[in-house]
Amino acid sequence: MSGTLVLAADPMLAGDIGLVEVVLTLAKVVVAFAFLLVAVMLMIWFERKLLGGMHQRFGPTIAGPFGILQTLADGTKLFFKEDLVPDRSDRFVFKLAPYLSLIPAFLAFAIVPLGGDFNNAGQVEWWGRTTYLQVADPPIGILLFLAMSSVAVYGVMLAGWSSGSKYPLLGSVRASAQMVSYEAALGLAVASIVLVTGGLSTHDMVVAQAAEGYFGIIPRWNVIVTGLVPFIVFMIAGTAELNRPPFDLVEAEQELVGGFHTEYSSIRFALFFLAEFMNTITMSAIIVTLFFGGPAGPVLVSEVGGVGIAWAWGVVWFFLKLFVLLFCFVWMRATLPRFRYDQLMDLGWKALIPVALGWFLFLTALDVGREQGWSEAAVTVVSLLVFAGAALLLVRAVRSGRGIRDSEAARADEQSDPVEDRA
Amino acid sequence: MAEAVFVVSAVIILVGAVGVVASRNPVHAALFLVQTLVGVAVLFVLNDAHFLAAVQVVVYAGAIVILFLFVIMLLGVDKAEELRIEPIFGQRPLAAVVGAALVAVLGTVVITGADVLTGLRRAGGDRALDGDATDIERMGRVLFSEFAFAVEITAALLTVAVVGAVILTRRTSRSDGSTSAETTVRET
Numbered sequence: 001m002s003g004t005l006v007l008a009a010d011p012m013l014a015g016d017i018g019l020v021e022v023v024l025t026l027a028k029v030v031v032a033f034a035f036l037l038v039a040v041m042l043m044i045w046f047e048r049k050l051l052g053g054m055h056q057r058f059g060p061t062i063a064g065p066f067g068i069l070q071t072l073a074d075g076t077k078l079f080f081k082e083d084l085v086p087d088r089s090d091r092f093v094f095k096l097a098p099y100l101s102l103i104p105a106f107l108a109f110a111i112v113p114l115g116g117d118f119n120n121a122g123q124v125e126w127w128g129r130t131t132y133l134q135v136a137d138p139p140i141g142i143l144l145f146l147a148m149s150s151v152a153v154y155g156v157m158l159a160g161w162s163s164g165s166k167y168p169l170l171g172s173v174r175a176s177a178q179m180v181s182y183e184a185a186l187g188l189a190v191a192s193i194v195l196v197t198g199g200l201s202t203h204d205m206v207v208a209q210a211a212e213g214y215f216g217i218i219p220r221w222n223v224i225v226t227g228l229v230p231f232i233v234f235m236i237a238g239t240a241e242l243n244r245p246p247f248d249l250v251e252a253e254q255e256l257v258g259g260f261h262t263e264y265s266s267i268r269f270a271l272f273f274l275a276e277f278m279n280t281i282t283m284s285a286i287i288v289t290l291f292f293g294g295p296a297g298p299v300l301v302s303e304v305g306g307v308g309i310a311w312a313w314g315v316v317w318f319f320l321k322l323f324v325l326l327f328c329f330v331w332m333r334a335t336l337p338r339f340r341y342d343q344l345m346d347l348g349w350k351a352l353i354p355v356a357l358g359w360f361l362f363l364t365a366l367d368v369g370r371e372q373g374w375s376e377a378a379v380t381v382v383s384l385l386v387f388a389g390a391a392l393l394l395v396r397a398v399r400s401g402r403g404i405r406d407s408e409a410a411r412a413d414e415q416s417d418p419v420e421d422r423a
Numbered sequence: 424m425a426e427a428v429f430v431v432s433a434v435i436i437l438v439g440a441v442g443v444v445a446s447r448n449p450v451h452a453a454l455f456l457v458q459t460l461v462g463v464a465v466l467f468v469l470n471d472a473h474f475l476a477a478v479q480v481v482v483y484a485g486a487i488v489i490l491f492l493f494v495i496m497l498l499g500v501d502k503a504e505e506l507r508i509e510p511i512f513g514q515r516p517l518a519a520v521v522g523a524a525l526v527a528v529l530g531t532v533v534i535t536g537a538d539v540l541t542g543l544r545r546a547g548g549d550r551a552l553d554g555d556a557t558d559i560e561r562m563g564r565v566l567f568s569e570f571a572f573a574v575e576i577t578a579a580l581l582t583v584a585v586v587g588a589v590i591l592t593r594r595t596s597r598s599d600g601s602t603s604a605e606t607t608v609r610e611t
Binding site: 090093138139140143144146147150151153154157158161169173176177180183200 | 457474
C-alpha cells in the first residue's frame with residue numbers, strides 16, 4: 001500500500017493539505033451542489049416555458065414573474081404529500097433507489113471544469129493557493145463520468161423491481177436495457193476525444209481545446225478536431241442514456257402508466273424528477289467540456305478596479321455554451337416523436353456503435369499517419385474507402401439477416417399447424 | 424489516512440461478501456456483490472491503480488451485475504430460496520473442506536509473506552507503478568507490446584463466444600418446420 005493518496009491532479013492538493021485546502025475544497029463542493037440544485041429548478045421552469053412556447057401555449061404563468069417559481073411550488077406540494085410505500089414492495093430497496101439515481105448525477109458533475117482563464121492553463125489563485133475551478137480532477141477523469149452513468153442504471157432498475165408491480169418492472173427492464181446498450185456508443189465517442197487529447201483528465205481536455213485555433217477565428221474545439229461524428233453519436237447516445245424524448249419509451253405513458261417510478265409518490269418521486277433534470281444538466285455540461293471547449297474563451301476585460309476577473313470569463317463562456325445545449329435538448333423534446341423499442345435497439349447497435357467505432361479507427365489512422373510522416377490526404381482517402389467498404393458490408397449483413405428472418409417467419413406461419421407439429 | 428481508508432473499505436468489502444452468501448433474496452445478494460466490488464475499487468485507488476478502479480466499476484458493477492439482475496428479474500427467481508434441499512449430493516461437506524483449505528492458504532500467505540507459496544514478493548516485478556507514467560499508460564504499453572498476442576487471442580475468443588451464443592439461441596426453421604434447436608435435441 002502506498003502511503004499517499006493521489007486523488008487529483010489539482011495543484012492545490014499536490015503539497016501538504018492544511019485547513020485552507022480543506023475549506024476551499026468543501027466550498028467548491030457546496031457551490032457546485034447549490035448551483036446544480038438552482039440550475040435544476042430553473043431548468044424545469046425553462047423546459048416547461050419553452051415547450052409551452054413551441055406548442056403555442058403559455059406554460060407556467062402563475063407563481064412569480066413569468067411563472068419562474070413554479071418548480072418551487074411543485075416541490076413544496078410534493079414535499080407535503082403522503083409518502084406511500086406499496087404493500088408488496090421490497091421496502092429497503094424501494095427507499096434506496098431514488099438516492100442511487102440522484103448521487104451519480106451529482107458525482108459526475110464534479111469533474112466538469114466550471115471556469116478559469118484557460119489562456120493561463122485554467123488556474124486561479126485564491127488565498128495564495130493555485131487551484132482549478134472544478135470540484136475534482138481525478139486521474140481517471142472522464143472515466144468517472146462513464147462509471148457514474150453505469151451506476152445510475154441501478155437506481156432505475158431497482159426502483160422498478162422493488163415496487164412489486166408489473167408496469168414498473170417492465171419499465172425498468174426497458175430502461176436498463178436501453179442505458180446499457182447506449183453506454184457502449186457513449187464510451188466509443190469519448191474514446192475519440194481521449195485520443196485527440198492524449199489523456200483522460202477533463203481539465204487537460206479543456207486546455208487542449210483552448211490552444212490556438214484555425215485561421216485565427218475558428219476555435220480548436222473537439223467538435224471540429226474530431227470531425228463532428230463523435231459529437232453526433234455522443235449527443236444521440238447521451239439523450240438515450242438520459243431517457244429523454246425521443247428515447248423516453250421508459251415511461252411511455254400509453255404503454256407503461258409511468259414507467260419505473262409509477263409507484264413512487266411524494267418526496268421520493270421528487271428525487272427521481274430531480275435526478276432526471278440533474279442528469280440532463282450534467283450531460284450538457286459534459287458535452288460542453290468534451291466538444292465545445294468548456295470554459296475556454298477570450299478574456300474581454302481582465303481587471304476591474306485592480307481585481308483580476310479573468311477567471312470569471314470562463315464561467316461566463318461555460319454558462320453560455322451550457323445554455324445553448326440545454327435549449328437544444330428541450331428543442332429535440334418538443335420536435336421529435338418517440339421511437340419504437342426495436343428502432344431504438346437497431347439505432348444503438350447497428351448504427352451508432354459501428355459508426356463510432358469506425359470513426360475512432362479513422363482518427364487513429366490519421367494520428368499514426370501523422371507520426372509516421374505519411375501523406376495526410378492519402379491516409380484520409382484510404383481510411384474513408386475502408387470505412388465505406390465496412391459500412392456497405394454491415395448494411396448488407398443486416399439486410400440479408402432481416403430478409404432471412406422475415407422469410408423464415410413467413411414460412412413458419414404457413415407451415416406451423418400447432419396441433420400437428422406437437423404430435 | 425491510507426490505513427483508515429483501508430480499514431473502512433475492508434469492512435465494506437467483508438460485509439458485502441458475507442451478505443452475498445447469507446441473503447436469501449437473489450436481488451439482495453447481487454446488491455451486496457456490488458457493495459463488495461465498489462469496496463475493491465476503493466482499494467485499487469488506494470494502490471494508485473486508478474484505471475483498474477474505474478474499470479472495476481464500469482465493467483463489473485455497471486455491466487456484469489446488471490446482467491445478473493436482468494437474468495434474476497426475467498426468470499422470476501427473485502423469491503427467497505429453499506435452502507434445505509441439496510442440489511448436488513455431497514455438495515455441503517465438500518464446500519466446507521474447500522473453504523477450510525482456502526482459509527489455510529490465505530492464512531499462510533498473510534502470516535509468512537507471499538514468497539513462501541509463489542516465490543514472488545510483489546506482483547509485477549520491475550513493472551511496478553512507481554514511475555512517472557500513469558497506470559493506464561503502462562498497462563496499454565504492456566498489453567500491446569509484450570502481451571499483444573494474448574490480447575488478440577482473447578479478442579478472437581470473445582468474438583467466437585458471441586457468435587456461438589447467437590447461433591445457439593437463434594431458431595432457424597428447417598424445411599420440415601421444426602427449429603434447429605429441436606432437431607438437435609431429437610438427434611441426441
